[in-house]
Amino acid sequence: MSKTADVVIIGAGAAGLMCAATASYQGRHVLLLDHSDKPAKKVLMSGGGRCNFTNLNTTPANFISANPYFCISALKRYTPHDFLELVERHGIDYVEKGPGQLFCANSSKGIQQLLLTEADWAGVDLRMKTSINSVTTTADSVQLSTSLGTIDAGALVVATGGLSIPTLGATGWGYDLARQFGLDVLPTSAGLVPFTLHPELKAHLAPLSGLSCTVSVTCNGQTFTEPLLITHRGLSGPALLQISSYWQAGDELSINWLPHANNLLNDLQQLRLQHPRAHFGSWLGEQLPKRLATALINLLEEQGIKLPERNADASNNQLEALANALENWVFKPAGTEGYRTAEVTLGGIDTQQISSQTFAVKNLEQVRFIGEVLDVTGQLGGYNFQWAWASAVACAKNL
Ligand SMILES: Cc1cc2nc3c(=O)[nH]c(=O)nc-3n(C[C@H](O)[C@H](O)[C@H](O)COP(=O)(O)OP(=O)(O)OC[C@H]3O[C@@H](n4cnc5c(N)ncnc54)[C@H](O)[C@@H]3O)c2cc1C
Structure with missing residues (x-):
């Protein structure tokens, strides 16, 4: 089978689903691929089952990165209040546990359902249990060899997350792909870990x-x-x-x-x-x-x-x-306890080589990286999801 799409996104987690829905609403034909059996598994596990989906007090100081300025632009363009507006529109009850820390009042399933509903309404073509064998680029397109067959796309967005909790689908695939394109991957280690x-x-x-x-x-x-x-x-x-x-x-x-x-x-x-x-x-x-x-x-x-x-x-x-x-x-x-129980991965793709406006690789516009795979790690308290939402929307709006 050979397919074409405007945009292929790898990784149907928090950032991938958000990016897919936003780009699709803008009229892009989006194919969202994930090797796992279910989308947004970490969202389900998060916040002790009640997903701490954002933090109203988010500032760039809540993030660890070798390039602390990188996150500023995206965080400014998509704020915690923007995501909260989406949560309220979907009728999800929430509670403020610590200062600014918003959790689902009932279950993380509400946020998983929100993401899947938005992707569905927007017309995203979501394919789970799909493996990616190789990626090649031409001057203005990307070709992927996958278990679905060959896919040609105008742009590729990599949202494969970090290394924490391999049993939830985490892999180092995004880092390997970045290296294939000559990007630096800063040393990774387990964060938010006992x-x-x-x-x-x-x-x-x-x-x-x-x-x-x-x-x-x-x-x-x-x-x-x-x-x-x-x-x-x-x-x-x-x-x-x-x-x-x-x-x-x-x-x-x-x-x-x-x-x-x-x-x-x-x-x-x-x-x-x-x-x-x-x-x-x-x-x-x-x-x-x-x-x-x-x-x-x-x-x-x-x-x-x-x-x-x-x-x-x-x-x-x-x-x-x-x-x-x-x-x-x-x-x-x-x-x-290492990646087995860590909530996040510190380090990752060096943001010096990524545009903070579009999340495209400098000199390779058709390839983009968003979410946790980048060297941007939030503190505990809903900041990591806010980064996933903000980087996804900033990327999608420029696709
Ligand atoms: C137990 C736990 C609790 C957490 N609680 C919170 C919380 O309450 N609040 C908060 O802000 N943050 C929390 N986090 C962190 C948060 O979940 C992550 O920062 C966030 O999910 C990162 O989003 P992402 O889309 O970049 O990556 P992910 O959500 O990890 O999504 C990556 C996706 O890529 C897919 N993938 C990976 N490799 C491949 C491959 N080779 N081919 C195809 N698909 C691939 C995976 O299957 C996955 O679906 C928690 C994390 C954990 C582990």
Whole structure:
């Protein structure tokens, strides 16, 4: 079989579906291909099943990229309010969980259905379970050899996403194609991903699996104050997921277990005065989940910070050591859970060679890259979908 289309889009995820519908509404004949059995699988899995589909407070500062200016134009041209208008038009109920973080009130299925309905209304020709064998370009067209046969198109849009969660269809195909066209692919790594721990620390924390508390975590000049969650493998929760995108193998993390204390040393000194016969451990058990407080006291003892039975007997040096350990608890994670559970891929196609207006490859106008396959990675909180929508619409409007 030989087919022709104005535009072929590879990848029926968030960015691919959005781009396909927008381009189709503009009268382009769009063929959307995906090797997976179902479209938008990550949308379904996202936000714990309730898809954090955008963030009203999105700014370019919420994205990590070697070229921080690249995302500005697209984010300005398609804002969170534009996507919200679409959500409201489809009658999808939503809730604001954290500041600006909009989630489906019921299920991510609402956003998946929105994308499929828009693609259907616009007349997109969607073909799942389709593999792409090769891509060649001429001066003004693209030829693809696929499991559907040969396809000739005026333009190719690559929306194959990153490497995270291979079981949801993720591949490095987009990166390989970029290399075929001579583009640089910046080193990739797992982002928004839980940490694993070395055996000694894991032995203390794994029995507390399921406990959560708000902490501040710092690494490489970035700090996030959000909940930490102890898991049977290591540390997760929003604070740890956020910082994982700034962490590199071998780096240390610093956790402040009591981020809301204004002057912890002073608090401890007051405690010594007011409750001389008590033990600091009981006080810590009121600030943090009790079992976590006990585990921290045990860990501190292993580090040589042993608290006396009675607060009154604690020296100033001991109080300083305790305050410092609780506010700046430094440890080296063993690693991360990797792409198996990561929400995003850091790095990717170097945007220096891509137009921030059209998403076309400079000097190869008929080939475009959008979404997560590019070196643009959002923080946790709905920013990654906003990037998928914004890059898709900016590209489609210029096809
Ligand atoms: C568990 C999880 C939860 C998340 N939660 C959120 C959230 O709540 N909010 C948020 O903003 N972000 C969230 N994200 C991130 C968000 O899902 C991604 O950033 C976003 O889906 C990227 O969109 P994309 O279209 O670029 O890529 P994807 O959505 O990954 O789509 C890529 C598509 O390309 C297809 N494909 C890949 N390789 C090939 C190939 N060789 N041939 C043909 N097709 C191919 C895939 O099958 C897939 O359909 C989450 C991610 C995960 C994994």
